[in-house]
Amino acid sequence: MKRIFAFRAVAIAIGAVAAGPGATAAVMGAQAFATEAVVLQTTVFAIENMTCALCPVTVKAAMEGVNGVNSVRIDFDAKTATVVFDPALTTAGAIAASSANAGYPAVIKG
Numbered sequence: 001m002k003r004i005f006a007f008r009a010v011a012i013a014i015g016a017v018a019a020g021p022g023a024t025a026a027v028m029g030a031q032a033f034a035t036e037a038v039v040l041q042t043t044v045f046a047i048e049n050m051t052c053a054l055c056p057v058t059v060k061a062a063m064e065g066v067n068g069v070n071s072v073r074i075d076f077d078a079k080t081a082t083v084v085f086d087p088a089l090t091t092a093g094a095i096a097a098s099s100a101n102a103g104y105p106a107v108i109k110g
Helices: 002-036 054-064 092-101
Strands: 041-046 069-075 080-085
Touching: 041 092, 054 069, 054 080, 054 092, 080 092
Parallel strands: none
Antiparallel strands: 041 080, 069 080
16 A cells, blocks of 8 residues: 555656646746736725624624625724725625624715
């Protein structure tokens, strides 16, 4: 059994060397290009009913749970949430809905 495992490991290593460093660079280059093409959007939401220390934690967790949300910054004193997200993956409406579903209706400030 150990010999079969060793043989497979050698075969994989030989295959990686045979592919050459150019193959690895091409894959890494494609990943870098795809990452650079992402344009993020920032939206500020008013969340009036945050009244305790746990409220911002709940709102942040709900908004961060939306696919495409990059970051959420809560300002408890101003009762706002500033959200950076990928508009190709989600919308401001979907983010507001996630907060509302957690019990904290969010309105886009404009």
